[in-house]
Amino acid sequence: MILVQRQSERTNIVYISTLPEKIEQIIKERKQQFQQDLTDNTTNQYVAQDEHLLTDTIITLALGKNILLKGPTGSGKTKLSESLAAHFGQPVHSINCSIDLDAEAMLGFKTIIEIDGKSRIDFVEGPVIQAMKKGHLLYIDEINMAKPETLPILNGVLDYRRQMTNPFTGEVVKARPTFSVIAAVNEGYAGTAPLNEALKNRFVTFEIPYISGDVLFSVLKQESILQDERLIRQFVSLSADLTTLVESGRLPEEASSIRALVDACDLALYIPPMRAIESAIAGKLDDEREQAAVRNAAETWF
Ligand SMILES: Nc1ncnc2c1ncn2[C@@H]1O[C@H](COP(=O)(O)OP(=O)(O)O)[C@@H](O)[C@H]1O
């Protein structure tokens, strides 16, 4: 299962270059281990614009290091993580961080179960403990949305020790060697705090920007139900204009979200493109002037 094919003649999309033999071996071994647990996930992979992103993230994970993906909303951070997990043949356990995230949401909770008419206390393992014990991939989304005091509990899990004492049970949990961690952040987004240094230190960081041009075209073709290539090209052009507006400060970064663009393309299969753009892109912006800027850009293409 390869993430994407080799360089194609028509586009400048870049694909995984040859990996060192040792890394290929690690990937092969993991795939054999997790074959039974996997749901088939070979289609709809993350497509990279940066020629080295896929190779470098695969090598980082194979070396047992944690990855931090930095990028705006809808830039494909979750998609990339799922694609990497699929590449390693590893199931994923996720945590969605928020100010409400607590130790129970990460590690699990106690509950009462009945066995042969007798009640006893049982522990339901949360995503962190499950991923560690099964050697799966742990995906920590919006890691900078968590309260700063919540995450230090994971410090031992995230460094070379790869272990923790479960505060609810006293059990010392050791991660299986294939256990890996990917976290995602959207820096500067409302409600987020800068990641604390000790935490940041435990990750290898990669930037995930919005894609554009031919790469975007192929992603829209892959992700959207819209298959009209002429129309998809128009959406790619619109995206380029929105990006220019973002760069000049007239639109917030999320206005050029790939997720919103996929939504607009999907709608455009059934309703006129301008209406699709209104709901999927313009309508999400709070400011009247920003909405008007999106409409103006769209009118030049549709
Ligand atoms: N480079 C990409 N390759 C494939 N799909 C992408 C890419 N970038 C964005 N997408 C699409 O955008 C949607 C949102 O991506 P997602 O991974 O959820 O973003 P994020 O986690 O960064 O907010 C995905 O479901 C996918 O359809």
Ligand SMILES: [Mg+2]
């Ligand atoms: Mg996401």
